Amino acid sequence: MTDTPTDLAIHARGLAKRFGPxxxxxxxxxxxxxxQALGLLGTNGAGKSTTLSLLMGLRAPDTGQxxxxxxxxxxxxxxxxxxxxxxxxDFPDQITPREILTYAAARxxxxxxxxxxxxxxxxxxxxxRRIAGFSGGQMRRVAxxxxxxxxxxxxxxxxxxxxxxxxxxDRFRIQARAYVAQGGALVLxxxxxxxxxxxxxxxxxxxxxxIVLSGRIDTIRAQTRITRLAFDLPPGRMPPPWLxxxxxxxxxxxxxxxxDTTLRRMVTEGLPxxxxxxxPLDLKDLIDRLQxxxxxx
Ligand SMILES: Nc1ncnc2c1ncn2[C@@H]1O[C@H](COP(=O)(O)OP(=O)(O)OP(=O)(O)O)[C@@H](O)[C@H]1O
Ligand SMILES: [Mg+2]
Numbered sequence: 001m002t003d004t005p006t007d008l009a010i011h012a013r014g015l016a017k018r019f020g021p022x023x024x025x026x027x028x029x030x031x032x033x034x035x036q037a038l039g040l041l042g043t044n045g046a047g048k049s050t051t052l053s054l055l056m057g058l059r060a061p062d063t064g065q066x067x068x069x070x071x072x073x074x075x076x077x078x079x080x081x082x083x084x085x086x087x088x089x090d091f092p093d094q095i096t097p098r099e100i101l102t103y104a105a106a107r108x109x110x111x112x113x114x115x116x117x118x119x120x121x122x123x124x125x126x127x128x129r130r131i132a133g134f135s136g137g138q139m140r141r142v143a144x145x146x147x148x149x150x151x152x153x154x155x156x157x158x159x160x161x162x163x164x165x166x167x168x169x170d171r172f173r174i175q176a177r178a179y180v181a182q183g184g185a186l187v188l189x190x191x192x193x194x195x196x197x198x199x200x201x202x203x204x205x206x207x208x209x210x211i212v213l214s215g216r217i218d219t220i221r222a223q224t225r226i227t228r229l230a231f232d233l234p235p236g237r238m239p240p241p242w243l244x245x246x247x248x249x250x251x252x253x254x255x256x257x258x259x260d261t262t263l264r265r266m267v268t269e270g271l272p273x274x275x276x277x278x279x280p281l282d283l284k285d286l287i288d289r290l291q292x293x294x295x296x297x
Pocket of ligand 2: 048049050087158
């Protein structure tokens with residue numbers, strides 16, 4: 001490959017991986033710059049974890065190539081620059097978080113400074129306890145901290161917050177944003193769309209092993225400017241047909257690409273609506289629309 005930008009955190013072209021009869025991923029192209037956060041979305045079995053494992057160099061692709069800051073994925077140089085938290089966490093029972101983090105830090109050849117990690121990931125009370133008996137969420141926090149050991153310039157986070165309580169999820173969002181704001185590159189998979197929206201600026205949607213939609217979230221939003229209205233009407237009163245409103249429990253719901261004009265018309269026509277709320281479509285709905293090319297007014 002000529003002209004490979006070594007300043008890109010990830011530069012992947014044509015990645016494909018098959019497990020026996022299952023074509024887990026194919027034709028995966030990805031670029032990620034420092035200071036960017038990419039959210040990988042997709043249903044169970046879509047190929048997110050497989051994609052991450054190829055980018056991390058844990059598996060070799062059947063075809064294609066992935067470069068991490070210009071180094072082949074999985075090479076010592078690529079590994080030194082990146083950190084990861086896997087989807088499943090399985091530490092030996094007798095080990096403590098301090099030992100795990102210290103051992104991992106040594107891998108990077110840096111003096112192990114784990115105090116910031118202990119603080120950031122709320123590990124104070126856990127750091128010297130044996131892992132045996134940790135709850136799922138406690139284990140998860142250790143695994144998350146592990147990704148950030150050694151000040152990596154790129155982190156791979158596979159469903160990092162599954163099993164975390166909401167306070168820990170909130171803390172993680174703040175830390176992830178701070179990491180990216182300081183120039184870190186981040187790849188995140190999650191089934192929590194709001195988490196992807198809170199952390200990532202770009203997304204790639206994987207469907208049956210292929211990227212079927214990708215781009216900046218703000219560009220996707222700009223392409224599909226839909227606002228959802230919800231309002232009450234007096235019993236027996238129907239909304240005007242032009243609004244294409246549908247019942248939503250006791251309320252009515254409608255969508256518009258031009259909320260100013262729609263609202264003006266509702267007022268001009270004297271529609272006796274009450275408790276009106278306006279919400280932009282969330283990322284999940286937007287992507288559903290783009291995928292199904294469903295273009296309602
Ligand atoms: N080691 C393996 N051996 C056989 N098949 C595998 C292996 N790893 C993944 N697969 C298959 O490859 C496909 C993609 O799996 P992958 O784990 O990448 O999905 P995912 O998008 O991460 O799903 P989830 O949201 O459930 O984590 C699935 O059909 C899965 O069964
Ligand atoms: Mg997975």
